[in-house]
Amino acid sequence: MTETPDMEGGASRPSLPAPVRWIEAAFAAAAALLLFAMMAMTFVDVLGRYIFNHPLGFAFEMTQIAMGAMVLCAIPSVTLRGQHVTAGLFEEAFKGGWKSMRDIVVALGICICCAFMAWRLSLLAARFVSFGDRTSVVHFPIGIVAWLGVVCFVVSALAAFFVAVRALAKGGSQ
Amino acid sequence: MNAAIGFIALFALLLFGMPLAFALGIVGFVGFALMVGPLPAGAMSAQIAWDTLASYSLSVLPLFVLMGNLVNHAGLSKQLYAASNAMVGHFKGGLAMATIVACGGFASVSGSSLATAATMSSIAMPSMRKYGYSPALSSGSVAAGGTLGILIPPSVIMVIYGSMTETSIGALFVAGIVPGLIGILFYAAAVRFTVWRDPDAGPAGPKLPIRERLLAIREVWAVLGLFILIIGGIYLGVFTPTEAAGMGASGAFIIALVKRTLTPAAFARVLLETVRTSAMLMCVLVGALIFSNFVNVAGVPSQVVALINWFGLPPIGVILLLILFYLILGCVFDSLAMILLTVPIFFPLVTGLGFDPIWFGILIVVAVEISLITPPIGMNIFIIRTVMTDLPVTTIYRGVVPFIVADIVRLALIVAVPALILFLPEQMGK
Numbered sequence: 001m002t003e004t005p006d007m008e009g010g011a012s013r014p015s016l017p018a019p020v021r022w023i024e025a026a027f028a029a030a031a032a033l034l035l036f037a038m039m040a041m042t043f044v045d046v047l048g049r050y051i052f053n054h055p056l057g058f059a060f061e062m063t064q065i066a067m068g069a070m071v072l073c074a075i076p077s078v079t080l081r082g083q084h085v086t087a088g089l090f091e092e093a094f095k096g097g098w099k100s101m102r103d104i105v106v107a108l109g110i111c112i113c114c115a116f117m118a119w120r121l122s123l124l125a126a127r128f129v130s131f132g133d134r135t136s137v138v139h140f141p142i143g144i145v146a147w148l149g150v151v152c153f154v155v156s157a158l159a160a161f162f163v164a165v166r167a168l169a170k171g172g173s174q
Numbered sequence: 175m176n177a178a179i180g181f182i183a184l185f186a187l188l189l190f191g192m193p194l195a196f197a198l199g200i201v202g203f204v205g206f207a208l209m210v211g212p213l214p215a216g217a218m219s220a221q222i223a224w225d226t227l228a229s230y231s232l233s234v235l236p237l238f239v240l241m242g243n244l245v246n247h248a249g250l251s252k253q254l255y256a257a258s259n260a261m262v263g264h265f266k267g268g269l270a271m272a273t274i275v276a277c278g279g280f281a282s283v284s285g286s287s288l289a290t291a292a293t294m295s296s297i298a299m300p301s302m303r304k305y306g307y308s309p310a311l312s313s314g315s316v317a318a319g320g321t322l323g324i325l326i327p328p329s330v331i332m333v334i335y336g337s338m339t340e341t342s343i344g345a346l347f348v349a350g351i352v353p354g355l356i357g358i359l360f361y362a363a364a365v366r367f368t369v370w371r372d373p374d375a376g377p378a379g380p381k382l383p384i385r386e387r388l389l390a391i392r393e394v395w396a397v398l399g400l401f402i403l404i405i406g407g408i409y410l411g412v413f414t415p416t417e418a419a420g421m422g423a424s425g426a427f428i429i430a431l432v433k434r435t436l437t438p439a440a441f442a443r444v445l446l447e448t449v450r451t452s453a454m455l456m457c458v459l460v461g462a463l464i465f466s467n468f469v470n471v472a473g474v475p476s477q478v479v480a481l482i483n484w485f486g487l488p489p490i491g492v493i494l495l496l497i498l499f500y501l502i503l504g505c506v507f508d509s510l511a512m513i514l515l516t517v518p519i520f521f522p523l524v525t526g527l528g529f530d531p532i533w534f535g536i537l538i539v540v541a542v543e544i545s546l547i548t549p550p551i552g553m554n555i556f557i558i559r560t561v562m563t564d565l566p567v568t569t570i571y572r573g574v575v576p577f578i579v580a581d582i583v584r585l586a587l588i589v590a591v592p593a594l595i596l597f598l599p600e601q602m603g604k
Contacts, residue, residue: 031453032445035236039427042237042420046413060230063416068228070236074453077446084193085454087511094191106192113196120220145228 100171107164118153198461205468236452237419242284244426260390267369267376277319291320314573326354466518504545
C-alpha cells in the first residue's frame with residue numbers, strides 16, 4: 001500500500017500565509033465532519049435495522065453523497081501538502097535547481113488537471129441541476145454536491161498553483 | 175502501437191515524479207482523446223470522477239482507514255504485541271514470531287501494509303533490540319509481517335481491485351483469510367529457520383506464568399471482537415462491506431472512548447489524517463479508471479490475448495508468467511501502482527482463460543505483497559528506516575530473505591490449491 005502515514009507537519013510548515021491555512025483548514029474540517037457523519041449514520045442505520053426493526057432508509061443515498069463531498073473537500077488539502085502518491089522511483093535523483101524546476105512542472109501539471117476537472121464537472125453539475133436530479137428517498141439535489149466538487153477542484157487548482165509559485169520562489173532564492 | 179506510446183509516456187511522467195493519479199489521468203485522457211476525440215474524453219473523465227467519488231461501495235475505504243487509525247490510537251497495537259509475546263515469546267526467535275502474529279492481528283483491523291509496518295516497527299523493534307535480537311531478523315520480521323496488512327481483510331488493495339474489476343469486495347475479504355493465516359504460519363517458519371541456522375539471532379524471552387499470559391490475551395479481546403464483527407458480518411450477509419466498515423469504525427471509536435485514549439484534539443487529527451489518506455487513494459483510483467478506459471479503447475487486452483495465443487502457452491503457464499512478471503516489476507514498482515497498471519490488461523486475459531476473479535485477486539495481492547520487501551525498492555523497508563534510522567538498508571534486506579522464500583512457497587501453494595482461497599467465499603450466504 002502506498003499511503004504514507006501522515007506525519008502531521010503543522011510545526012514544520014510555518015511558511016504558509018494565514019489565508020491559505022484557513023481555507024485549507026475549512027475544507028479539511030468539512031471533510032472530517034462528513035466522515036464522522038458517515039460513520040455515525042451507518043451505525044444508527046444498522047442498529048436501527050437489526051434492533052429496532054427501523055432502518056434509516058436514506059443511509060444508502062446519503063452515504064453516496066457524503067462520500068463524494070468528503071473526498072472532494074479533502075482534495076485541496078492533499079494537493080496543498082503535496083501528499084499525492086508518487087511512484088517513488090527516482091524522486092531523489094533531482095537536486096537543487098533541477099528539483100525546483102521539476103516541482104514547478106509537476107505542480108503546474110496538477111493545477112491544469114484540477115482546473116480541467118472543474119470545468120468538465122461544471123458541465124455535469126449544470127446538467128444535474130437542469131434535469132433536477134435528486135436522490136430517491138429524501139430528494140436531496142445532486143447538483144449541489146457536483147457544484148461543491150467544482151469549487152473543490154478550483155480550490156485544488158489554486159493550491160497547486162500556490163505550490164508552484166512557492167517552488168519558484170524557493171528555487172530563485174537558492 | 176498507441177497503447178505502447180501511452181505506456182512510455184506514463185513511465186516518463188512517473189519517473190519525472192508526477193503523482194500517480196495525475197500521470198494516469200493525463201495519459202488516459204490524452205490517449206482517449208486521440209483515439210475517440212477530445213469531447214468524449216472530457217465527458218468520460220468527468221463522469222468517471224463523479225461516479226467513483228460519489229460511490230456507495232467505495233465508502234468502505236475511508237471507513238476502514240478510520241477504523242485502523244482509531245485502533246492504533248486506542249493503544250491496541252501495543253497490547254496486541256504484548257499478547258502475542260505472552261503466547262510465543264519464550265520460544266527461540268519468539269519475539270520475532272510475536273511480531274509476525276501481532277502484525278497479523280493489526281492487519282485484521284487495518285487495510286494497509288505501510289500502516290502495519292510503521293505501527294509495528296515502533297512497537298516491536300525496541301523490545302527485540304533489548305533482548306539482543308539480530309538487527310537483520312528483527313527488521314526482517316517487521317517488514318515481512320507488515321505485508322500481511324493488505325492480505326488479511328480489510329484491505330485497501332482488495333477494495334481497489336474489486337472496484338476496478340467489479341468483483342465482490344466482501345468475497346475478496348473473506349477469500350483473504352486463509353492465505354493470510356498461511357502467511358503468518360510460513361513467516362513463523364522462516365523465523366524458526368533463521369534461529370536454527372544462527373541461534374544467537376533470536377534468543378528466547380522469559381516464560382510468563384499462565385495467569386499473566388491470560389491477562390495479556392484478555393487485553394486484546396477488543397481487536398478480535400472487531401474483526402469477528404466485520405468479517406463475520408460480511409460473511410453471514412448481515413452487513414454490506416460499507417456497513418461493516420462503518421460498524422468497525424464506530425466500534426473502534428467506542429473502544430477508544432472507553433479506554434480514554436482519545437482526546438477531542440486527537441480525534442480531530444485521526445479524522446483529518448483519514449480524509450487525506452482517503453482523498454489521495456480516491457484520486458489515484460479515478461486516474462487509474464480513466465487510464466483503464468484508454469487501455470480498453472486501444473484494444474490492449476485483446477492484443478495481449480492474441481499474443482498469448484500465438485505463444486500457445488497453457489493457462490497455468492500464463493499464470494506462472496504473470497507471477498514472474500509481478501515479482502520482477504515488484505522490485506521497482508510500488509504495490510498500488512502495480513495493481514492499477516496491470517489489472518486492466520491482465521484481468522480480461524485471466525478471466526478469459528477461465529480462472530476465478532476472486533482467486534486471481536488474492537493471487538496478485540500475495541504477489542504484490544512480496545514487492546513491498548524486495549530490493550531495491552521495498553516500501554516497508556523504507557518505513558522501517560524512517561523509524562530505525564541507524565539501521566543500514568543492506569541489513570534489512572539480508573533479514574527479509576527467508577521471508578521472501580516463505581512468500582514464494584506460499585504463492586506456489588495457492589496456485590497449486592485454489593480451494594485454499596475459494597473455499598470460504600463459496601460458502602458465503604449459504
